[in-house]
Amino acid sequence: MRQKKTVAIDSFAFTPGRKLAGTYIVERLIGQGWEGEVYQVRHHTTGIDYAAKLFYPQNSQGHKALVAYAQKLHRLRNHSMLVRYHTEEVITYQRQNIPMHISEYVDGLMLSEYLSQRKGKRMPAYEALHLIYALTKGLAQMHYSNEYHGDLHSDNIIVLKRGLEFEIKLLDFYYHGRTTRSKLLDDVVDIIKLLHEATGGATHYKNQPEIIKSICKGLKRSLIEKNYKNAMELQSKLEQMHW
Secondary structure, eight states, X not given: OOOOOOOOOSOOOOOTTOEETTTEEEEEEEEEOSSEEXXXXXXXXXXXXXXXXXXXXXXXXXXXXXXXXXXXXXXXXXXXXXXXXXXXXXXXXXXXXXXXXXXXXXXXXXXXXXXXXXXXXXXOHHHHHHHXXXXXXXXXXXXXXXXXXXXXXXXSEEEEEETXXXXXXXXXXXXXXXXXXXXXXXXXXXXXXXHHHHTTTHHHHTTSOHHHHHHHGGGOHHHHHHHOSSXXXXXXXXXXXXX
């Protein structure tokens, strides 16, 4: 039997009201990454909102990405920062079978959106450190379990603020295969890039307090690795800071 040729998809571009798998009604696009797109959808009979991740066929290796994604969520089901897995579906799009992962929907702001609403599109150093600490604590749980995230950026982190503290939810992650030291370090570098972004990026870096510079290390990977190789070590650094 001739194998069907995979046609690359750059965007599903589903509009509100579109029904997926005959069950889920698209509300809005809430995230996009290398593997695919994530939509807020509503179950048509119960009215319950979920997050639906759809995988681009050229990057998902059939259903391997969905299976790996679901299995990883199951292994990390007790980690508070991750959304809860619900079920999987398959839809047909452009004559191709597209795997769709249904999980818990969290009502909050994407970090990119949260930053865009702040004065100057950035956060004061102390507040940004609180945000990054909440993220680092969650990632430390994951790294302690010998798992990694693999795709941390401001468009897949959901921010919920509770008084003086931040609650973080991760909308997505990427499966690159087994956990290695390099992949754990990738997560740490990504966290530090987020601190750099949250405090205003390169434009404001030279005026940042020394505590920010001591963590960011000019975003030089070799210098970051000398100080912390995983999220547990970064968490320890943040908890022992002197102001």
